[in-house]
Amino acid sequence: MNERHLRKILAEYETYFNAHRPHRALKQASPLRALPDPVDADIHVSRRDRVGGLLHVYAQVA
Secondary structure (H helix, E strand, O other): OOHHHHHHHHHHHHHHHHHOOOEHHHOOEOOOOOOOOOOOOOOEEEEEEEHHHOEEEEEEEO
């Protein structure tokens, strides 16, 4: 681990925080995205691990 590794991890976390992570104050929207549309009860979700599994990104599968 060195400074380059730390900068990479921090950049990835910043992207996750601003583009994927739901924020309670924004009604579960991300700061860089519009409010999500309502979903049906019968959905399939995929999960991608980020930063070695410390963060998880969920997406609706078509």
